Amino acid sequence: MSSITLNRVTKRFDQFTALENLSLDILEGEFVALLGPSGCGKTTTMNMIAGLDEPSEGGIYFDGESLSGIPLQDRNIGFVFQNYAIFTHLSVYKNLAYGLEVRRLPKSEIERRVRAMADRMDLGKDLDRPATSLSVNELQKLAIGRSAVVEPRVFLLDEPLSSLDAGFRAYMRAELKVLQQEFGQTMIYVTHDQIEAMSLADKIAVIDKGRLMQYGSPLAVYDDPANRFVANFVGSPRINLVDGELRDEAGRRSLVLNGGGMIPLSGGVDADFARGAAVHGGSIGIRPQDIYFGDRRADDDIRLTGTVESLERVGPRRLAYIRMQEARFLAVDDRDELSVREEVAFHLVANKCMAFNLKTGERLRANS
């Protein structure tokens, strides 16, 4: 187990800056997800921690000790990739024992640890089977078990669940979290899937275009996104972001939407925008579950009307796309009572609306 520190790490490939000035503190035993879209620099970050690549600038430290110059095999890192690298010609037992044999552990110790891990991963009865006979799901369990059995200081996982089917993915998510709690290992998990990051990690580092956008606990990132990018990237169903021009007429502020329509501002979101008085372009973020239908529940809540454009079934809920001129709002149809093309009144919970500077993407807050 180790703590990991990235101090102002920059990585350039020729003209292209893959990562810029990234600093992260990962505590011993923490589970950290690196989350971002394809090409954001998350895998580059992981490769540098692993020692597959060196930073152009800045340093990486394990327990305060610089890693530069320490070869990969001496860093004691466990890896799990999307394409599980399993020795298919070997038995399940041999696969699990491999890393321990390389380390020249006594035979009895190897046997004890292999059996314990096999039982832990539910592969106890498959030890003598050739790895080729395992299903895709079992192979991924074997890959994780094989890395975990050597008790690495740090465990790196690069999209380890993306080739699994949905049901097993949900199961493995829960399994990985329990495993990490049992092993107490520091884990770094790379993914573009915010649900995986939210459900697994103690902390999420949201990365976009090589820059760290926010670093915090899943619920902190969800409840209190630092900028428009994070708000948009984290949360399912996705947050509504409506963009427009801020207007102030005799002290009554509103957001005039691109393509027509207007949102009168009140309550918390009004105060937030008031704070950024010099800002012209604004963006309001509101999560679908913070929009409701029927009677207004609080004086500050913002009442709007629109047309139900479509309804879609997503898991246990129906989601409604509501069109207000050129703007669209996604809301949860929690009463299952809307119908397509219907005119509806809906309310935005004013204190749940987030204010962003449209130009910089920065979050605007009344009290900061």
Place this chain on the structure above:
Amino acid sequence: MHAIEIKGAQKSFPGFTLGPLDLAVRRGEVFGIFGPPSAGKTSVLRLILGLLPQDKGAVLVGGADAASMEASERDMSMVFQNLALFPHMSGRENIVFPLVERNVPEDEIAVRLDAVSEVLHVSHILHKKPAQMSGGERQRIALGRALVVDSRAILLDEPISALDARLREEMRVELKRLQRTKNQTFVYVSHDEEEVMAISDRVAVMIDGQIAQIGEPDEIYNRPGTLGVAKVVGSPPMNLFEGRFSSDGRYFECEDFAVPYPLVREALKGKVATVGIRPEDIREDDAAASHEIALRSIEPLGGYTIVNAVLGHRLVKIRASGRVTSVDRYGRRVTFDPRHLHVFDGEGSRCDG
């Protein structure tokens, strides 16, 4: 008249039989085909295209038997997962290629290109070559090429599964919008249940080469017709308990339950059965008929929380609305919403009381 019909079509492969399949795609609908990998989904598209001749049965296109039709007469567009763009052509040239091939007039091409580019958000990359585009951009260009033609139907095979999760959510909404606006017929194949359910008007669930159920997404989600469908629809998946009904058919007995569970199924007296409950239909509750659980972990997802627990010997997933801040904050007993229990007999067929 249906856009596409498949009647009793069957195709045998070594070790695998597709069908017999029966389905009818209505004009202007999104017909989804969902199933786990290797269920035969892509083979259905190949039947429709005529790339895979069936051993038995028939494929009808626009009401006429397609057996004697050339591929071009079937008038279908196709979007593959492995997008095949022409590398030497720009985005614009790739999109308009099928129109140029059909000698569509220039001004008409311009109008159609504009409409498609706007919906797919590709106006700014039309000048680029595929090599200069991101994966998502290439995929949108490939979609553009299929959508620009007014085909009888557009067949889409995992069209967005190579994209990032977030981009997929946006694209499926855009695709549906485009389909509605142009009133096109889509046959949409994906192994991603949420995606198919969200975009489709009706869905066929395929398992092991057979169609297990066809219905509207709500119906498939709320009333899966077979155990197989129940297993693959819903995320996290439905919790399933195997057991047996009492000899009077009034209780379900299962190793995982401390006491027999009161549930009436006359037809299943003394027979083996599986009872399913979706994660959102389990609630914290210490009523008399509740089940004791041992909590394992929580997954905070913002708007809701997944609670992982053990009931009897079985790992169960519970979807709690709102926040559960730590594993100690969830109850030690739960009940199942009796209105949303799913019962399947020994053969896996749904059995309602």
